[in-house]
Structure formats: C-alpha cells, structure tokens
Amino acid sequence: MELGPLMLDLTGVELSAEERELVNHPLIGGIIFFSRNYQSIEQLKALIAQIRAASKRRLLLSVDHEGGRVQRFRGEFTRLPSLRRLGEYYAINPAQAKAQAKEAGWLMAAELRALDIDFSYAPVLDLDYGVSLVIGDRSLHRDPTIVSELALDYIQGMREAGMASTGKHFPGHGFIEADSHHAIPIDSRSLEQIQQDDIQPFKKLIQAGLNAVMPAHVIYEKVDPKPAGFSSYWIQTILRQELGFQGLIFSDDLSMEGATVAGSYAERAQAALTAGCDMIMACNRREGIIDILEHLKYTVPPASQVRIQAMQGKPFMNHTALLQSTQWQQAHHLMSTLG
Template sequence: MSKLMLDLQGLSLTPAEEQLLLRPAVGGVILFSRNIQDAAQVAALSAEIRSIRPDLLLAVDQEGGRVQRLKQGFTRLPPMRELGRLYELNQAAALDTARLIGQLMAAEVIQVGLDISFAPVLDVDYQRSEVIGDRAFASDINTLIALAQSFIKGMQLAGMAVTGKHFPGHGYVAGDSHTCIPVDERSLETLQASCLKPFVALASQLQGIMPAHIIYTSVDSQPAGFSKVWLKMLRKELNFTGMVFSDDLAMEGASQAGSFPQRAAAALEAGCDQVLVCNNPTAALEVLDWLETQDLEPCTKIAALKAQPATSNNWLNSPEALLARQLADHLVTKDLQSVLHLLT
C-alpha cells in the first residue's frame, strides 16, 4: 500500500532494515545527515535500497541554507532569502538565478540516485518564525511567487518533481512545530489574502504538497495535516491532484492527534497520501504494524514523483551548470554584486 515514508539509522542498510523495506506498507525513505558521508556513499546507499525495492520514493531535504543534508561533494546552496534580496536589485537576474539554483540542486540530488528534495518552501516570511526565517524567498508575496515559480521550473528541467511546503503557510507563527503545536488565529479571509496565495498560484505546477503542523483556529481545530477541511480545500478549491505528504508525525506539532498509529490514521483519513515518521524507529514500526492491519487503498501517486535522471546527467557538465555553481557560491557569501556581474 506504500503509505509510510521512514528513515534509516546509518550510512548503509542493516539486515533488519533490508527486511523492513520489503514490507509493502513502506513507500519511501528519507535520508538525514547521519545517512550521508559523501556523494559516492549516498549513490551506493540509493542503489542498495533500489536493489531491494525499486519502487520506493527516495527523498531528502536539500533546500539550501541551513537545511541542506547533502554537503560533501555537493554545491553549497544559499538560503532562498538571498534570491529575494537579489530580486530587489534586479528582477530578471534574480529569476534567472532562481531557475539555475533550482536546476542545480535537483540535478545533484538526482545524480546520487534520489528522487526528490522536499522543496521549495512557499511560506511567507513575516519575520516572526525562526524556523522559517531565511528559508523563505521573501516577505513580499508577489516576489515570493515569481522566484518560487522560477525555482520550480529549474527543478523540473532537471527531472525532479516539486513539493511545496508548508500548506497553508508556516511563516506567521513564532512557534516551531518541531517542538510545540503552533496556533494561527487569523481569519480565513486574512489567510486567503496572504499565506495561501503562493499555494493558489503554484498548485498546478506542484507534484507534491506538505501541510503544516499548525492549527488555524478560524478554519479547524485540527492542525492542517490532520484537517479534512484544509485538505478538501487543497483538492477542491486549489484543484491540487498530486501527492500530499504529512509532515513528520514525530514532531511535537503532531502530538495532538494521539499515539503514532492514531496520528497516521488521522493524517490518512484527512487526505494525506503518505505519512512520514522520522527519527523514532519504534514509532515507525508501530505505524507500519498498524498499517498492515488496515484495508487501505494503495498509494498510486509515487510513480509521478520518481526522478528522471536522463534529463539532468548531461546538464551537470554544461557551461550553464558551471555558472549555476558560481552563482550559488556568491549567494552563499552574500556577494550580490558578483552575481549581477556574472549575469550582465
């Protein structure tokens, strides 16, 4: 049924993990820093997983800035905020750079055998949320949408499906849903005029969406990822037809839903297609055991998120890819003038 995405303990599979991945309720694997040494090792781990279950979706968080798992042998990527700063100086240059950075990120991830990076962040930066902060493209919504659209184009040119997060918007709350259950008390009308706009504008270009573990009290008493109201809105009003991933069910923001099997049940019942349980092997096993007692429809959307490596392999050796790496280097050091110099 492929409903669970889980993580691994180390740099290669243990015998127990080899058996775990054979269980049909497992649908994907997400890598964290503990699973990553360098590009060659990640490629070997990806191949090891695929030799057991070629149908699994292999994921990583490779946004850039402080959220970049793949480092040794990969380009250091800037936080998306630097693209927003560049946009203030030269819109055309910023849009070109966003496309190139998106393509570079995706191509490097695909090259080591992974399918997706959970990116981009579509949250608006209200300068309130430390966990979002410079992960957001901008505070101005139109700027955010324009840059995200170019970044998305780059990812897709590389052959990677795109997952927008955190629906319907994580940027306004100060609390970190990893460690608490944040509450956003704004009206639906306010949300529609702000945080929801990037998702409305870009839903048709996304293959995946990850809802936030945030309670929006004017809409529902449940966090968005457990809310039939929010996920129905996503499907019916935004006409989103892709994969809905729960955010990590081991986060504190998910705790309101109860035990781990209860969290998985609530997320799937609300409309999530696949649930993530990370950094808690016992919890992942509890969810897996529970899933195997359920008569659930198979997850049919994984195939649409599998990487297309033929699209990106040649590009990584191209002059355009070299330019993308140079642009990334300058953005990491906040040297925007050098970025403009390269593009003009």
C-alpha cells in the same frame, strides 16, 4: 509493484539488517535521507545501490535539500544559498533574481537526480513575517507575489532536471513564532486573512503544475481545531476542492511535537491518511515507524497510488556527466557566489 504510504528514515551510512527487511514491508513507499546518512558521494551511491538491491519495488528516494541551513548533503555537493538570498536580490534586480531562482532549482535537483534521488521537499512557500523560528531565511520573501514569481522559476528549474516539486507548509507556517518541531503552534488569524496572503503562492503554483504539497503541523484555531495536516477541511475542502489541487499530499513528520495532538504514531498516521494525505512520514524515531507498521490497517487508494508513482524522478544524466557539463559548472559557480 505498488508503493505504500509511509516514508522510512535510515539510521546510518549503510543499510542495516533491520532496514533490509523494512524496505520490503508493503506499507513502505520510500526513503527520506538525513545528514547522518551522508559521508561522501561514493558512500551515498553505495547506500542507494544497497536500497535498490534490497527492495523488490522501486522505492521513492527523497531528502530535505532546500539550501541554506536545510541542506542534508554538504561536502561534495554545491553549497546552496538560502531562499531568502533570492528574495533579497529581487529588490535589486527582479529579472536577474528570477533567473537565479531557476538556476538554483535546477542545480539542487540536478545534483540529486544524478545520484538517483527522486525529489527534495522543496520549495518552501511560507511567507517571511520575521517572527517564525523554524521558517526564517527558508522563505523567499514576505510578499506573496514575489514568493510566487520566484517559486515558479525555481520549480521550472527543478522540472528541467527531472524532479517533481513539493510546496510547503500549507496553508502557511510563517506567521507564528512557535516551531512545530518542538511545540504545537496556534495561528489565530481568520480564513480570509490566510487566503489573502499565505495561500496565494500555493494557489499560483498549483495552477502552474505543482506536483505535491505538505501541510503544516499548525492549528489555525478560527478555521479548524485540528492541525492542517490532520484536517479534512484544509486538505479536502480548501486544497482539493477550492484550489483544485490534484497532486500528492505529504504529511509533515509525525514525530514532530505539532503532531502529538493526534495520539500514538499509528493513530497519527491514520488521522493524516483519513484527512486526505497520500503519504506520511515518522522520522528519527524508529519505534514510531514500527508502531505504524504493526498497527496501521490501510490500503492505498488507486488515485493516491497514481500520485505516489508520479513523484518518481525523470531520467537524468549520471553524476560524472553532470560535473562535466557546462550548465552545472556555470550554475555551481553562480550558487557558490550567492551562498
């Protein structure tokens, strides 16, 4: 059955009565998990089983699980290093850093796929200019060539664990200090400057089969007056036409301050979809989800439906088998020393 364009977040560690109804709304296409949805492996397994039992369709299950300070599931999961740690090690031993990046991508993806979670919104492809409040150590490096190299190995590891990759935040969120969760960031650089540096990792990874891209809630004022996630110029002209990207485009969270320029939640949703996003999300504000479900009139185009379905995880071993595998034990030990 077809999936809708909206990712739903959940309020707690069990599926509520309201959420049992929401998962079957035709506009819902998947779930995004947060730390509030996790207590233990067994609890998470039970929650996923509840979702699967309640939904008539196989919804996409997702989470922000990059490592470092953005890792929603902790406790019984491996503590993953920030991506910056991989970039720092590159200066010491590039070949070893690339191998570690592949291991990090595989381990992150393997621990999620073993629990039937389809994908994590990773990797971050933003450059570390040393100023961004929200990117910081989530970035691999300042040098776009090094970011590209390490990210290529990282997504190869993800792919080997059966997980699709999502590059973010297009065309680059690292140059400005403001955090789009709490402000409306404005980047004053020219298109040429952005293309010369920030876009390079996206370009390289698209050529290597990047599955999805998430635009930034940033206004690049010399290019377009709209934030990238609402800009048909950035999404259609640059991402689709110039870079030839054929994969899925996610909006960033429509509850973020950087998205408020587009109006109500339903208006933000419509604006993102009209600009060319395939899937949207409105997190941590249930009233936002309800507003979208009540007022958005939208039918997913066939091409978007194919892209959405392609984000489903590939078959992988179960959690018990994973923990018994030599590959997990070695990767777990390596990442624990880096974390």
